[in-house]
Amino acid sequence: MELKPPKSDLPTLEDVARAAGVSTATVSRSLNSPDQVSERTRQRVMATVRALRYSPNFGARALAAKRTNTYGAVIPTMENAIFARGLEAFQKVLVANGATMLVASSSYDPAIEEDQIRTMIARGADGILLIGAERDPEIYDFLKERHIPVVIAWSGTGVSALSCVGFDNQAAARELAARAIGLGHRRIAFISAYTENNDRARDRVAGARAALEAAGLDPSAMPVLETKYSIQCGRDAFVELMRESPRPTLVMCGNDVLAAGAMRAAHELGLKVPADVSITGFDDIELATVIQPALTTVHVPHRQMGGLAAEVLLAQVRDNSAAQQVNLETYIVERASLAAPGFQPTVAAE
Amino acid sequence: MELKPPKSDLPTLEDVARAAGVSTATVSRSLNSPDQVSERTRQRVMATVRALRYSPNFGARALAAKRTNTYGAVIPTMENAIFARGLEAFQKVLVANGATMLVASSSYDPAIEEDQIRTMIARGADGILLIGAERDPEIYDFLKERHIPVVIAWSGTGVSALSCVGFDNQAAARELAARAIGLGHRRIAFISAYTENNDRARDRVAGARAALEAAGLDPSAMPVLETKYSIQCGRDAFVELMRESPRPTLVMCGNDVLAAGAMRAAHELGLKVPADVSITGFDDIELATVIQPALTTVHVPHRQMGGLAAEVLLAQVRDNSAAQQVNLETYIVERASLAAPGFQPTVAAE
DNA sequence: GCCCCATTTGTAAGCGCTTACATTTAGAAT
DNA sequence: ATTCTAAATGTAAGCGCTTACAAATGGGGC
Structure with missing residues (x-):
């Protein structure tokens, strides 16, 4: 506790502003809404940012902007290939949109799941991915109360007014x-x-x-x-x-x-x-x-499901779009393990 | 952008303080270092916290405390069962210690990996889990410069001065x-x-x-x-x-x-x-x-590896303990696919 | 009853950023 | 030129928390 290293003297927005000869607001705008800044100024600011190797402080940004660009996923377990697949796709889409993913697993335990959901929210998740629609209504109330967009995956029709990307x-x-x-x-x-x-x-x-x-x-x-x-x-x-x-x-x-x-x-x-x-x-x-x-x-199109879930969630958070219910197609893959009863394969096994 | 719902009127530390009749400092201490507060006061504060359903604001906390209690894991892919297992264990230990996990996958691409690492740091990760020791030294410099504890898993001897939990x-x-x-x-x-x-x-x-x-x-x-x-x-x-x-x-x-x-x-x-x-x-x-x-x-003891990696990382961040190098045991599992070479088959494949 | 020290509590200064609002600047229209 | 408007920039007020420091409190030991 005492020895905490100086995490330290990293350049701040103000340092950049001073070095570039502009106000902090302009630097902030160059970073977050470039089109509000003139071409020339932006160039200069960005050059300074690079020169100073500036990287915005996450906490400060979250505090001021009331947004973390972080999305949570609470799944039963990562050790199940289907969720791993879905998550991988979910994360890829998030990253492609400049967001990051928080993950927690519940081991199929509703109490743990509830806990994880609350933790994610406390951690400032802007939106959250949940598996399956069945859970204590209180959790949905909690989420609604906090205006946290939710997307439910793996189940078809979910809770009304909540997004879901699933299948029947x-x-x-x-x-x-x-x-x-x-x-x-x-x-x-x-x-x-x-x-x-x-x-x-x-x-x-x-x-x-x-x-x-x-x-x-x-x-x-x-x-x-x-x-x-x-x-x-x-x-x-x-x-x-x-x-x-x-x-x-x-x-x-x-x-x-x-x-x-x-x-x-x-x-x-x-x-x-x-x-x-x-x-x-x-x-x-x-x-x-x-x-x-x-x-x-x-x-089951697990990857597609994960990717779409991310898109739906991002849309809800960024464009304030309405909840969507997406139902994906599944199909039977006929391989060898199902045949008419008593069926004799033409080539005997072994 | 315009319609952003009021995320809103959630109780703040100050609300709790006022309601409990103490200062914000006391509330903060009740939450973060309970033993600095008298039993009676703490009880009262906690009751108020519950009554108001207060939950600390993540950004504010991160900004003030310079710590997020969030740890990053950058792995090649979640779709590989070995990493999924390791991650699951890593996450479990984190959660048991009140921390959360940020995940990103690199698809085995060094450039993407570097990007993800930087993103994690920008997101305020207190520590980070990496797979394998081989990467651009510049990344290690970057991490060292920022005093971010790192643990390398899956490889035995890693970069000196960095923790690693792996096997030979x-x-x-x-x-x-x-x-x-x-x-x-x-x-x-x-x-x-x-x-x-x-x-x-x-x-x-x-x-x-x-x-x-x-x-x-x-x-x-x-x-x-x-x-x-x-x-x-x-x-x-x-x-x-x-x-x-x-x-x-x-x-x-x-x-x-x-x-x-x-x-x-x-x-x-x-x-x-x-x-x-x-x-x-x-x-x-x-x-x-x-x-x-x-x-x-x-x-390969994947779960053990993930769990230990989390412990090592937590120790480094919380107790400022030194980097550790842990080498786990592996063993051969003899099943049926390996036997002494039989006679040379003369029947060719079609 | 008094003094001293350890414990508990309060005060208030930031942490680094975003953004509403005010101000300046630069064109376009007259 | 002059006026008006839109675009660009600056000012500064917080966001909600932690924590250094100061102040108050409460027991012992005498």
């Missing part, structure tokens, strides 16, 4: 399930991420149920196992599901990671995919193409 | 290669990430060479293909390597992602792993356990 989880899952039913599957099981506090996971399960119902099947007959987001958990869940008799002919998974675990378990149980059992995923991350057989899954 | 990439790769040589491998090929501006990648290749040399083999005879970080690239590189005659009996990969691609290519070429060709990875991400056969690789 339920419709996507329904479509995939319908496709499987069309192929002849009747006994379908589902491995889902925990649905509590997770509207995306819940919607995906609901989508499968809806397809069943539409096909005149009993949706409540579909076994659903909820588990954590990890390969190991997908594996365990699959083993559990295969204890049933008769066995399901298709195991749908709420995401690709769980599906990878399921695939793994299938191999260990000596089950051929898709001959003995079909497996589907959701998200279409790289993993889906690496496992054997390659995974039939739903492609 | 070269030794780890050497050990793995030595193990393979002990198994009987003589023709080894290497698929590496681009080594330009990437000391980690370079060290890994160097490690393999060192093992060859130590075994009396010619290190320059080892084919090395450099490529981008992606499964597809690993696949292409592997195919390329298999054109050689005689074929290598072992393809070492600079990371697990490349190895996954190689594995994929091996299957496509009808090559059995490890009978026809062994494959090794590096990093030990989850992917390594999903592919068939499971990957023999080097385990």
